[in-house]
Amino acid sequence: MSAVHEGRSTPDVATAKARRWGSWYVAEHRLRSMRAYAQTILATSIGNPVVYLFALGVGLATLVPTGVGDATYLQFVAPALLATAAVTVATEEFTYPVLMGFKWNPIFFGMNAAPISGTQIANGLALSVLARILVTCVIYFLFMLAFGAVPSPIGWLAILAATLTGTAIGLAIMAYTCTVEEDKGQMAVIMRFIVTPLFLFSGTFFPLTQLPLYLQWIGWISPLWHGTELGRLLTYGYEEPIWLTVIHVVYPLALAVFGLVAAQRIITRRLDK
Template sequence: MTAVSALPTRQALIAAGERPRRFGSWYVAEHRIRSMRAYATTLIVTSFANPAVYLFALGIGLGSLVNRSSGGGLGYLAFVAPALIASAAVTVAGEEFTYPMMMGFKWNPIFFAMNAAPISAYQIVNGMVIAALARILPTAAVYFVIMVLFGAAPSGVAVVQVLTAALTGLAVGLVIMPYTASIEEDKGQMAMIQRFGILPMFLFSGTFFPLTQLPVGLQWIGWISPLWHGTQLGRVFNYGMVEPAWLTVIHLVYLLALCAVGWRLARRVFARRLNK
């Protein structure tokens, strides 16, 4: 007669849940990063091709015209490159903080399965942020390497803009996250975020020319835009752009404040939706 194994004790069950409770955020991040393998080739190709194309077009094409007309001084490519690296981070954030949130709640409701295990709503939020950062940082790093190859990073501390670009991407993504996590039916909201949020931010944040060149009635878009603040920070580190120290501090504090507020709101939305 085969002996029936005893059921796990209460202590064994509690012990089995300790590890997920402790490292739940990293498990969620691992799950999301592993799911990226389905389109890893596309991510790798675009990470190298996009900066090369943009920097070549602006450095060799438009940049040469601007440099000729300006009569020397700072090269146009060094001016625009910090905006491009920050924009790349924002683009990745726009991808990672939109459809994956909808998927986790609706199309492939893995968030509910995670929450049924000893993983809290807060850990799910943290894990998704970690996974997004795992895409944003390498994207910014590759962009910076290509900037160096094109001679668009003249300062000795230009590498710091990899971090400022990542912070900019997180600031945008964490502002988007509470909203996309609250959506129950897809009615084109993600496309509207891209069309009426990220695209105008790219066009009106002093990306290709100083913000002061815009009409005063449109400059407010740049003032509230995380991309403008991230771009200005990048320019300070990339070529030593001269601006008051208090303004540089405002750029940094503004981005950090957006991250903190967005993160807190996202945790609240996730907790409310998962604990219905």
């Protein structure tokens, strides 16, 4: 009787499983790694929405009594904060953890010897971060409901819009991080000079049209603005042309596909050196 029939795995069977389920193995490994800072994840997932929504709903909103259009100020800004939370998680997970897998704890090279392909490593990382983003967005949305920031019955779809937004930006960041060989502060630059400006100039706290025309282009190319506008459409019925809504969906989706494909190729090429 063969080893397989006896319930023991042979090298060939193990190899076949790795090639078939490699992406899920990588995702499982990354999710297990997140347990090392699970308390921080939980604290920020609960603390951030409470602090931001309370500050804006009870504090700043009192200074903006007229709201924005037919929505209160809290209803206007809440979808933007939801999308921003997704982007923050994506930035955290697709920067230093990815660089660590190549440099400080080169686990990706060990995975590749399993054998798990570079494409599977990229896919697995994407799946694990997608799971964390989704959980974060669900928790954030529940607090939005508690604060009365979601009057629309289809508002829960904003969770998907925010998840798409974070994933789109995150995968593009992962593609870049995979090219970094020496840490010279590139990850800090991404947060300070890319993510933070997107947060400030993507119509988060006021309509994009309130910015000077020479700054509005930042919002037009920002996936965060597209995700925010889509979230507003879903949570309280923000009115806009249908063609613009289509762009809000297609643009971040295209960026996500581009980022994932680029990351797959870069990781594969780097592991094959």
